Amino acid sequence: MKAKLAFISAHGSTYSIRLLCAVLGVARSWFHDWQASDQTRSSESRAEADLVDQIRAVFQHSGERYGAPRIHAELQANGVRIARKWVARLMRDNGLRPPRRKKRPPITAGTATASPRTCSSAPSRLIARIRSGSPILRM
Numbered sequence: 001m002k003a004k005l006a007f008i009s010a011h012g013s014t015y016s017i018r019l020l021c022a023v024l025g026v027a028r029s030w031f032h033d034w035q036a037s038d039q040t041r042s043s044e045s046r047a048e049a050d051l052v053d054q055i056r057a058v059f060q061h062s063g064e065r066y067g068a069p070r071i072h073a074e075l076q077a078n079g080v081r082i083a084r085k086w087v088a089r090l091m092r093d094n095g096l097r098p099p100r101r102k103k104r105p106p107i108t109a110g111t112a113t114a115s116p117r118t119c120s121s122a123p124s125r126l127i128a129r130i131r132s133g134s135p136i137l138r139m
Contacts (some may be wrong), residue, residue, distance in 0.1 A: 001026075006035045052090055054080065061098050067091075067098050 008020045008031055021028045041066035059066060059075045065073070075082055091097065 005031055011036060048090070051080075052094055053080065054078075055087060055090055056094070056096065059091070059098075064096075065098050 004026055006134060008017065008026065008084045009026065011020060016033065020026075021031055030076065055071055058071050062070070062074075068084055068091055071091070072082065072084040072087045075087065
């Protein structure tokens with residue numbers, strides 16, 4: 001259907017809109033509504049492209065580290081009124097994604113494999129010292 005409307009729009013200067021709509025079986029009111037909304041869509045897409053450029057600038061200025069909440073805060077500080085979820089959607093659609101955080105290794109007293117809750121390295125060391133015959137307590 002969009003092809004018919006685009007055809008009417010392209011050939012409207014050569015033929016009358018009334019004739020084109022009658023031949024293609026399109027209501028004139030529908031064509032005129034589509035034409036008016038097409039101008040609105042183009043202005044909205046230009047505004048969205050400007051917004052994506054601003055988001056991309058903040059993202060690159062941050063060293064590609066900021067996510068949607070921080071970029072939203074930066075845009076708010078610059079006076080741009082926009083919702084955080086809209087920023088997140090525009091970032092997702094345009095492939096702007098900060099790197100994931102790396103997992104930190106567990107911090108334990110003994111070994112890197114022991115978990116903090118079951119710190120079994122101390123009792124096993126104690127048992128090893130007892131079996132080897134070394135003095136446990138020095139006075």
